[in-house]
Amino acid sequence: MIMTNRLDRGFYKYQKEFEDKAIEVLRSGWYVLGKEVEAFEDEFASYIGSKYCAGVASGLDALYLAFRALDIKEGDEVIVQANTYIASVMGVTMNGATPVFVEPDEYFGLDASKIEAAITKRTKAVLAVHLFGQACRMDEISDICKKHGLKLVEDCAQSHGAKFDGKTTGTFSDIACFSFYPSKNLGAFGDGGAVTTDSEDYLSRIKMLRNYGSAKRYYNEEVGVNSRLDELQAGLLRVRLSHMDELTDEKRAIAKRYLEEILNPLIILPGIRDKADHVWHQFVIRSPKRDKLISYLNDKGIGTIIHYPVPPHMQKAYEYLGHKKGDFPIAEKQAEEVLSIPMYNGMTGSEQTEVIEALNRFKD
Ligand SMILES: *Cc1c(COP(=O)(O)O)cnc(C)c1O
Numbered sequence: 001m002i003m004t005n006r007l008d009r010g011f012y013k014y015q016k017e018f019e020d021k022a023i024e025v026l027r028s029g030w031y032v033l034g035k036e037v038e039a040f041e042d043e044f045a046s047y048i049g050s051k052y053c054a055g056v057a058s059g060l061d062a063l064y065l066a067f068r069a070l071d072i073k074e075g076d077e078v079i080v081q082a083n084t085y086i087a088s089v090m091g092v093t094m095n096g097a098t099p100v101f102v103e104p105d106e107y108f109g110l111d112a113s114k115i116e117a118a119i120t121k122r123t124k125a126v127l128a129v130h131l132f133g134q135a136c137r138m139d140e141i142s143d144i145c146k147k148h149g150l151k152l153v154e155d156c157a158q159s160h161g162a163k164f165d166g167k168t169t170g171t172f173s174d175i176a177c178f179s180f181y182p183s184k185n186l187g188a189f190g191d192g193g194a195v196t197t198d199s200e201d202y203l204s205r206i207k208m209l210r211n212y213g214s215a216k217r218y219y220n221e222e223v224g225v226n227s228r229l230d231e232l233q234a235g236l237l238r239v240r241l242s243h244m245d246e247l248t249d250e251k252r253a254i255a256k257r258y259l260e261e262i263l264n265p266l267i268i269l270p271g272i273r274d275k276a277d278h279v280w281h282q283f284v285i286r287s288p289k290r291d292k293l294i295s296y297l298n299d300k301g302i303g304t305i306i307h308y309p310v311p312p313h314m315q316k317a318y319e320y321l322g323h324k325k326g327d328f329p330i331a332e333k334q335a336e337e338v339l340s341i342p343m344y345n346g347m348t349g350s351e352q353t354e355v356i357e358a359l360n361r362f363k364d
Contacts, residue, residue: 002342002351003303007182009346010247011189014239018189021235028231033211036234041194043241044178047161048170050196052203055229056210059157059179062193063091065227066175067125069205070151072097076124078153081110082311082331084129088155089312091177092127099321101313103330107273108284109136111330115144125151130159130169132307133185133251133281134273138164138172153177157193158281160186161248165275170196175206180237185251185281186244188233247345251280254347258283261356266293266364268337282307286337289364293339300358305340 011018025036037055045053056062072078074096080088082101092099102118105111108131115126126145128136145152152172156162157179159169170176180192195206208215213224240247255278259269268286272278284307287293294304311331313323325332342355 001301001303002354004305004340004342005183005344006346007187007344009344010187010240013346014243017239018236021239022232025232025235030231032230033228034231036231036238037229040229040234040238040241043238044194045196047241047244048176048196049168050171050176051198052200053194053196054203054206054210055234056193056195056206057227057229058191059155059177059181059184059193060087060090061210061225061227062177062179062195063088063127063153063155064094065206065209065225066153066177066195066202067091067095067097068209069175069202070125070153072124072151075122077120077122078125078127079110079115079118079123079150080127081129081131082313082328083108083308083334084131084155084312085157085308086312086315086317087157087179088127088129089318091155093318097124098122099312099318101323101328101331103328104131104334105137107134107271107276108132108334109134109273110141112137112140112144115141116148119148119150123148123150125153127153127155128173129155129157130162132270132284133158133162133279134270135159135162135164135169135276137273138167138169142172157181157184159279160184161244162279163277164273174199175202180233185248185279186237186240188237188240190230190233192229192233192237194229248279250345251343252278254343254352255280255283257352258341258356262359264360264362266362267359280343282340283343284338284340285359286334287339288337290337290339292364293362296362297341297358302355302358303342306335306338307340308338309335311335
């Protein structure tokens, strides 16, 4: 059986380093928001190329706190792509604001050419999601935000280290949001997240909000939340971050083989955007025969997963927004055709050959 992801392989790659760090943290006597978190925040900010980083409890919390720090609230609108993972949208609605969906482009990113038509008097921000590890058209998106005086937030939960025009994703926006959920390119061994920003004001507001709205212990300036990164996760993330270039290169090599060797007219390979350095969080193919392909691969012992079967505007959770099927036909068609095939650090050459051969033998 070849599964879509093998988190154990990612652990065994650096087993000794992870275990040594875990023991060090366990023996330290300090477990939440301490020196490992501070060191990780510094190292991650410098990896991204931002001035500041604040560790939080998850990617969703990073999004929630980013919009909250930008004072985005009820009555405000945030433009976001219609094909994203639901957490991007929840970060907006948890603040009481309204998501305004825009179709994705052929690279699964926010379609920059469709943003302006969605701007209203209530629009306060744009949320660009670098889905599957490939940057959106950040030059055009940044220009539109500047022209209309909108805040820009990046959802980098799937794009650690991805670049557009030589600049790392997370450095184009007012605040960038990251997830360290175990399956992400930079994964922890539990939940974790972070924001990066160049603004000292946003940083201090988010650091206060993540700790009950308190900057000084037991003095609370506003009603915050508990969204702290723990020392164990931060320490283990530091180990993984120190190998990030190698991990990304490995994924790129896997993607390169797939792109060169999968040859089947029933399978549409992912496109690479001009000027984008993809980090391949997922390798997402498309097929008009997707459902048949899933069961064919399953019979051969090859796992696949759909990212994502139901776009946010058609989820029950967002029924109240009043959308219906047909409102975002491009996002809806992607949901019917996309399929993520096995892609993980530690994937062997023979596992990859098996996947490629099976895909090439698939017939209608
Ligand atoms: C994973 C993910 C999130 C949420 O991160 P969690 O850490 O799971 O809360 C948000 N946006 C995108 C695009 C994601 O892939």
